[in-house]
Amino acid sequence: MADSDIRVVSAIDFGTTYSGYAYAHKATPNEIFANTDWQEYEGRFKTPTVLKYDDNFKLENWGAPALTERPKKKGKNTSKKPVELFKLHLGSAEKKPTLPSGLDYKTAITDYLRELTKSLKSTLENRWPMVDFYSQVCIIITIPAEFDATAMATMRTCAQKAGLIQQKDSPNLLFTTEPEAAAIHCMKALKEHDLGVGDTFMVVDCGGGTVDLTTRKLLTGKKLSEITEREGDYCGGSYVDQEFLKFLGRKVGSSAIDLVKQNHYGQLQYMVQEFCRKIKIPFTGDEAEFKPVELDLEDVCPVLQQYVRGQAKEEMEDAEWLVNIEFEDVKSMFDPVVGKIIRLIHNQLNKSEEDCSVMFLVGGFSESKYLQTRIRQEFNSIVRNIPVPPNPIVAIVKGAVQFGLTQEVIEDRVLKWTYGTRIARDWTPDDPPERKSGKHIIIFERLGKKGERVAVDQKVLRIFAPTSIIQEYASLDLYVTTKDDAKFCDEPDVNMLDTFNFHIPITGDEMRPILYVMKFGMVEIQTTAVNVATGEKYEKTFEFDI
Known part of the structure; x- marks a missing residue:
């Protein structure tokens, strides 16, 4: 587009x-x-x-x-x-x-x-x-x-x-x-609530089915930085x-x-x-x-x-x-229901190392007078202002x-997941013997860590190479997990998000390096694979677990 x-x-x-x-x-x-x-x-x-x-x-x-x-x-x-x-x-x-x-x-x-x-x-x-x-x-x-x-x-x-x-x-x-x-x-x-550059505010979105929270900091140029991981519940x-x-x-x-x-x-x-x-x-x-x-x-x-x-x-x-x-x-x-919402707000406030100046209540359920009263009673001493915008x-x-x-x-987002890919590397004596496959072992290579703040369009670069001179195809299998320390792609709670396959011509060069460029975009992950020898590019857009 x-x-x-x-x-x-x-x-x-x-x-x-x-x-x-x-x-x-x-x-x-x-x-x-x-x-x-x-x-x-x-x-x-x-x-x-x-x-x-x-x-x-x-x-x-x-x-x-x-x-x-x-x-x-x-x-x-x-x-x-x-x-x-x-x-x-x-x-x-x-x-x-x-x-x-x-x-x-x-x-x-x-x-x-x-x-x-x-x-x-x-x-x-x-x-x-x-x-x-x-x-x-x-x-x-x-x-x-x-x-x-x-x-x-x-x-x-x-x-x-x-x-x-x-x-x-x-x-x-x-x-x-x-x-x-x-x-x-x-x-x-x-501005109406006296927030300026560097101040932090929370948005509590109370809908019909879900309640979602995010905490943002106002930056220069009217930009927003996400300072904690978003969370929500049903x-x-x-x-x-x-x-x-x-x-x-x-x-x-x-x-x-x-x-x-x-x-x-x-x-x-x-x-x-x-x-x-x-x-x-x-x-x-x-x-x-x-x-x-x-x-x-x-x-x-x-x-x-x-x-x-x-x-x-x-x-x-x-x-x-x-x-x-x-x-x-x-x-x-x-x-x-209100008790769950209050616990979510406490969790979000505890995650932030910065004081929250304003807490906005939005969404259809935020119009509930009882919900407004309970939230204000609970957090008035912590957050100086808890408004409900017109037509929330x-x-x-x-x-x-x-x-x-x-x-x-x-400006940036906090990753909700840890992202990684499946690669083969040389096996070492410290690796599990049962996972050895010839000279190699298949591992989870981390590309982005849960809780890490990433700038919009931030690029992650990796260079990989085929494991064999006769290998004609390469793939990037993108995995997501809530873990910080996943080692293998078949561990519990490690799930494949999507795969990216492309052809790499046999040239006689044993290495044939491939440069992976992953860009954490606005709402997606854009991936480009570049054949370093030929300059040929292959592109793939993954759905992004924002």
């Missing part, structure tokens, strides 16, 4: 519970527009990450119209297969959400991205009809800090199938992490919803909830949405202003009654299927557009 060819930058925030996109023309980079035209959901910055299928898994609708309508007490409910939270299947969450039997999560992601692409293309064509979508639009997709190369590769495949890009390796599609995008967006507010707002279902399961039996989830997912989702609207969103943590809520199960989830058994059924019938939800009940739904729900997607417009804003 020649940068001069790009006219428009658009970013997609494909979220666990809500998704959105924003865009800007390079001619007017200060005018970033976040889409608010979402079918029947106009005026909102995001639309639900929800799909609705018919019995044959033909997509009926997506976004807000896919949300389940109020369940019918009589007659047939037609909304059988609304699907949500499928993004969590990309990550390492311990408990993946249940999808309807026969539906693969990659299909769900592709179907959703296809509809999002249609909306994006239509929006850009209406605003700038002369801009070609596939050659003049750069797409940025934001990803959680916890996503690995496999997740990014899956996203690329789904994006291609959805028509967002024409080839899987299209250079017009880039990735950036959600906390990095949020940090770029928050840069605008640094403790976003949707996990409060799961705590609500656990609470309800203690009333009616967890098996009843599981059966409704399995057979009547639409009704379960409607009940969760009612919980969010009436209880979760308004909850502030102030007991004096809290009013107990009476949840009518006959109204919000009538099908549940047929699955309740034994003593639970007797008790619910005596209560006329009404569930009283008190202040402590709601607090107990929030606290396990669009901080990520607007920051991603800014990233695409001015990628040079990122």
Whole structure:
């Protein structure tokens, strides 16, 4: 992709519970527009990450119209297969959400991205009809800090199938992490909070599924340096919803909830949405202003009654299927999730050797008054200012557009993984005898160390040579691991990221040295292999576990 060819930058925030996109023309980079035209959901910055299928898994609708309508007490409910939270299947969450039997999560992601692409293309064509979508639009997709190369590769495949890009390796599609995008967006507010060159700030991105943290230092020239390794966990707002279902399961039996989830997912989702609207969103943590809520199960989830058994059924019938939800009940739904977020923040602060001046709370879940209160109570004595920017729900997607417009804003990153390659060297008596292969031993050659700060476009140079004068092909197998001291490529927790193969002509020169040049780019690792004798170059771009 020649940068001069790009006219428009658009970013997609494909979220666990809500998704959105924003865009800007390079001619007017200060005018970033976040889409608010979402079918029947106009005026909102995001639309639900929800799909609705018919019995044959033909997509009926997506976004807000896919949300389940109020369940019918009589007659047939037609909304059988609304699907949500499928993004969590990309990550390492311990408990993946249940999808309807026969539906693969990659299909769900592709179907959703296809509809999002249609909306994006239509929006850009209406605003700038002369801009070609596939050659003049750069797409940025934001990803959680916890996503690995496999997740990014899956996203690329789904994006291609959805028509967002024409080839899987299209250079017009880039990735950036959600906390990095949020940090770029928050840069605008640094002067407002008296931050100058050399000051450090943290961004806590609280989304629906994940919470991601990054700590950055402001450098001269409006650039950002990453001073600690990014981290995150699966403790976003949707996990409060799961705590609500656990609470309800203690009333009616967890098996009843599981059966409704399995057979009547639409009704379960409607009940969760009612919980969010009436209880979760308004909850502030102030007991004096809290009013107990009476949840009518006959109204919000009538099908549940047929699955309740034994003593639970007797008790619910005596209560006329009404569930009283008190202040402590709601607090107990929030606290396990909020507690995880607070521990993440403590971990991030402990990693940094520098004082954090400002902690920005962004993302949809950051709008929770209770979450804000708990974080401020915990960290007010450590961090002097803990603001929530205006419209925190669009901080990520607007920051991603800014990233695409001015990628040079990122000075360096801290590697989340140790990178290495597989090489053969001469065996020595200190090596394990069982690993000897003729005169050689295959080892893990480290190229980049976990926790190491690397400048954008920093190059790592290595010279390797074939082990035989008749060897015609060379390869660079790139491995990643969380270890600092991996010695061999087949150790536990050492995984191949990708491979790079190319031909090296036989010339009679026994050495035939090959110069590997690895560049840690903005969101990828670019590798060039140079045949020193002939000057011939071979290039490969690896997905980068940022």
